[in-house]
Amino acid sequence: MDAAGMERLEQELKRLKLRRVREVLEDYNRLAISQQLSHLDFLAGLMHEEVTARDTTQQQKRLAAAGFPMLKTLEAFDFGFQTSVSRQEVMELARLRFIDEHSNVCLVGPPGVGKSHLATALGYKAVLAGRTVRFTTAQDLVEDLYAALADGSLRVRMRALGRLDLLIIDELGFLALDNTASNHFFQVVAQAYEQRSLIVTSNRPYQEWGSIFASTTIATAVLDRLLHHVTTLSLRGDSYRLKGGMPPLPPAESPPVPS
Ligand SMILES: Nc1ncnc2c1ncn2[C@@H]1O[C@H](COP(=O)(O)OP(=O)(O)OP(=O)(O)O)[C@@H](O)[C@H]1O
Numbered sequence: 001m002d003a004a005g006m007e008r009l010e011q012e013l014k015r016l017k018l019r020r021v022r023e024v025l026e027d028y029n030r031l032a033i034s035q036q037l038s039h040l041d042f043l044a045g046l047m048h049e050e051v052t053a054r055d056t057t058q059q060q061k062r063l064a065a066a067g068f069p070m071l072k073t074l075e076a077f078d079f080g081f082q083t084s085v086s087r088q089e090v091m092e093l094a095r096l097r098f099i100d101e102h103s104n105v106c107l108v109g110p111p112g113v114g115k116s117h118l119a120t121a122l123g124y125k126a127v128l129a130g131r132t133v134r135f136t137t138a139q140d141l142v143e144d145l146y147a148a149l150a151d152g153s154l155r156v157r158m159r160a161l162g163r164l165d166l167l168i169i170d171e172l173g174f175l176a177l178d179n180t181a182s183n184h185f186f187q188v189v190a191q192a193y194e195q196r197s198l199i200v201t202s203n204r205p206y207q208e209w210g211s212i213f214a215s216t217t218i219a220t221a222v223l224d225r226l227l228h229h230v231t232t233l234s235l236r237g238d239s240y241r242l243k244g245g246m247p248p249l250p251p252a253e254s255p256p257v258p259s
Pocket residue numbers: 072076077078079081082109110111112113114115116117118171203240241
């Protein structure tokens with residue numbers, strides 16, 4: 001091909017936004033000549049390069065958008081330490097059928113037992129499988145929706161949440177929600193009901209959720225929708241954070257000596 005033809009090809013690849021093809025074209029051309037690739041094999045190889053590069057870029061974008069505070073994987077989860085949860089059940093969840101079925105996962109248990117780890121690891125699997133995921137704490141979620149209410153963008157924010165394949169809400173129950181926050185939380189759950197999937201983690205058993213929300217009516221309505229299609233993992237045991245043993249407590253202050 002002469003220089004003018006090459007220049008035109010470059011421009012047209014640019015126009016078609018085939019960036020990866022442009023990058024590898026020369027190397028691939030040399031490879032095709034040396035290995036006597038057929039025209040079709042040459043084209044197929046180039047297209048595969050482009051598609052793979054685009055998949056990787058999309059995956060990186062989805063991962064960044066998911067906002068995981070830390071990357072945790074199922075491979076790094078020690079099922080030998082955390083025996084109250086069945087590896088088989090978690091691996092079944094990792095096949096992500098629950099997302100296709102628009103059902104939910106709730107992880108309940110005391111501090112440090114691996115709730116956020118498992119929630120993040122399942123979310124990460126979902127990102128790798130091409131799903132759109134967002135990780136947030138309950139606190140950040142309600143603060144975000146409060147801010148959206150204030151600046152008139154609540155509907156837009158809610159719609160954006162409703163477009164996710166999976167919304168992970170971590171740490172529900174650390175703080176009680178006031179009436180507005182409870183209503184916003186209810187709207188998120190109601191919008192996802194039978195349409196999208198939620199993973200919720202909480203250090204409170206369901207019986208105590210009445211005290212998280214502003215009224216038992218809202219708590220009941222949230223639980224009713226969340227638990228209609230749900231897999232609940234109740235984690236028990238010691239905190240993994242204290243695996244090496246509890247650090248010594250600071251010495252108690254001695255009582256003042258009466259003068
Ligand atoms: N079984 C486990 N195997 C490997 N790492 C674990 C396991 N359980 C917990 N961890 C690690 O211990 C730390 C605490 O776990 P995690 O944050 O998931 O706890 P949690 O149940 O969410 O606690 P909290 O209620 O305080 O938020 C994390 O760094 C996590 O990766």
